[in-house]
Amino acid sequence: MSVASSALLSVDSAPPQPFRIVPFDGAVGAEVLGLDLSQPLNGDDFQRLHRAHLDHAVLVMRDQRITPEQHIAFSRRFGPLQIHVLKQFLLEQHPEILIVSNIVEDGRNLGLGDAGKFWHSDLSYKLLPSLGSMLHAQELPSEGGDTLFADMHKAWDAVPDALRRVVKGREAAHSYTARYAEDRFTGNWRPTLTAEQLAQVQEVIHPVVRTHPETGRQALFVSEGFTTRIIGLPEDESRDVLQQLYALSVLEQNVYRHRWQPHDLVFWDNRSLIHLAAGCPAHLRRKLYRTTIQGDAPF
Ligand code: OGA
Ligand code: MN
Numbered sequence: 378m379s380v381a382s383s384a385l386l387s388v389d390s391a392p393p394q395p396f397r398i399v400p401f402d403g404a405v406g407a408e409v410l411g412l413d414l415s416q417p418l419n420g421d422d423f424q425r426l427h428r429a430h431l432d433h434a435v436l437v438m439r440d441q442r443i444t445p446e447q448h449i450a451f452s453r454r455f456g457p458l459q460i461h462v463l464k465q466f467l468l469e470q471h472p473e474i475l476i477v478s479n480i481v482e483d484g485r486n487l488g489l490g491d492a493g494k495f496w497h498s499d500l501s502y503k504l505l506p507s508l509g510s511m512l513h514a515q516e517l518p519s520e521g522g523d524t525l526f527a528d529m530h531k532a533w534d535a536v537p538d539a540l541r542r543v544v545k546g547r548e549a550a551h552s553y554t555a556r557y558a559e560d561r562f563t564g565n566w567r568p569t570l571t572a573e574q575l576a577q578v579q580e581v582i583h584p585v586v587r588t589h590p591e592t593g594r595q596a597l598f599v600s601e602g603f604t605t606r607i608i609g610l611p612e613d614e615s616r617d618v619l620q621q622l623y624a625l626s627v628l629e630q631n632v633y634r635h636r637w638q639p640h641d642l643v644f645w646d647n648r649s650l651i652h653l654a655a656g657c658p659a660h661l662r663r664k665l666y667r668t669t670i671q672g673d674a675p676f
Contacts, residue, residue, distance in 0.1 A: 391417035398429045398436075405528040405650065406633040407433035414441045414451055414642065423454055430455075430509065431592050434649040435526050435633060441513065441642040445471045445666060448513050448642070452668035456508055459500060459669040462553070462577050463489055465568060468666065477512065478664035479657070488664065491567075493654035495556065496527065496627060497602025498647045499669055502553040504581050507647040508672030514641045516664040521657030524635045524643070525627075526650045529596040532626040533586055536597070543618055544585045544607065551603040553578035582608060585622075587675040589648050597626060598675055600651045626651060637665075648672060 396412040407429060412418075418426075430436055443451070445468060452458055452473070461467060461475040466488045468474035476488030499507040512524070536544075554575070557567060570578070585607060587598040599607075601623050607615040634655075635643055645652060657663055 389420045391419040391422075393419060394422050396422070396425075398425075398433070400433060401633060403633050404531060404631045405433065405526060406435040406437065406635075408437045408439065410439075412438055412441075414438065414443050415447060418451070418454075427455070430644060430646060434528065435635075435643065435645040437635065438642040438644070439638060440640045442640055443513065443642070445474055448511065448666060449473045449668060452511050452670055456670045456672070459503075459505075459507060459671045461489075461669065462570075462574050463568070464574075473668055475667045475669070476664065477667050478516075478662075479659065480516075480662050480664055491654070492667075493524070493602075493652060494656070495600070495602040496623065496651045496653045497600045498529075498598065498651050500647070501583065501598070501600065502551045502578055502581060502603045505671050505674055506583070508670045509644060509646045509648075510670070511642060511644045511668045513666045514637050514639060515666055516662050517637050517639060518657040518661030518663045520661065521655060522637055522661070522663050523655040524637070525653045525655060526633045526635065526645055527627045527652070528631045529598065529626060529649055529651060530589075530594050531628075531631040532597040532622075533595050535625045535628060535631075536622065540618065540621060543610075544622070547585045547610070548582045548608045549585050549599050549619075550580050550582055550605045550608060552580045552605050553603065555580075555605045556602065580605070583675045587648065590673045590676075594649075596649055597622060598648075599623070600626070602651075627653075648675075 397410045398407050400407040458473040460472050466476050477492045478488030479490040480487040499510045586595055599622055
């Protein structure tokens with residue numbers, strides 16, 4: 378088919394792509410084999426991927442030779458995209474893409490260098506947190522740089538009854554700024570937020586246990602990255618309860634470790650998982666492009 382006629386093909390009349398969904402051995406995640414996102418994806422195939430995303434919470438699509446435009450267009454099929462508050466790290470001409478990178482060029486940080494240093498769910502500090510995020514590998518270090526994903530449905534299942542009674546029906550505060558400038562963020566990755574940026578990241582309150590809006594499953598929805606306290610508990614009890622919940626969230630058997638390969642596209646569900654950047658030696662270059670899809674208000 379010529380380039381011109383393939384460009385005219387509407388997504389719904391595109392030929393099927395014979396991809397397979399192969400679940401990982403561990404608790405969560407699946408690899409999608411035989412998918413090419415540089416080619417159009419018809420409605421039925423899109424529905425299969427959507428279903429797989431709900432079933433497995435993290436989809437690994439290897440070797441996707443896609444442009445930022447294609448990354449954005451694919452992401453948009455799942456919902457409206459969110460623009461990150463750190464405007465200085467958005468891809469030029471494509472503000473829907475956040476550059477996640479430790480690279481410094483001419484004294485300037487190319488991207489957000491320490492994204493995901495603590496377990497978190499993307500944008501849980503917003504009234505409408507993210508449904509899911511897609512990271513596309515651009516440049517990878519020769520060692521380290523893995524991303525870990527933990528299943529928050531299984532986390533909630535693991536909470537003992539006594540602790541369940543303490544948190545059930547409660548809400549917790551989430552803040553982008555609480556840990557933003559903490560000493561634990563070594564290096565100089567975090568620019569001072571302007572008044573305009575601060576206004577976009579006011580503290581929000583979400584249920585401690587949320588219902589996944591598409592599957593109806595319960596998931597724990599707190600994480601050390603952005604959760605600051607449980608509303609209505611004394612400060613020391615809130616801290617203690619959160620520590621217990623964090624520990625139960627990242628039990629080894631409920632974690633998938635993603636080892637990045639060139640051109641990987643990884644799409645995860647922020648309503649079902651928390652994730653963590655394992656980090657890499659500072660002198661090794663790492664760069665990924667992220668899109669973030671807006672989700673519903675947690676309930
Ligand atoms: C993110 C994130 C982790 C990583 O981009 O949302 O948390 O390993 N990244 O880069
Ligand atoms: Mn993240």
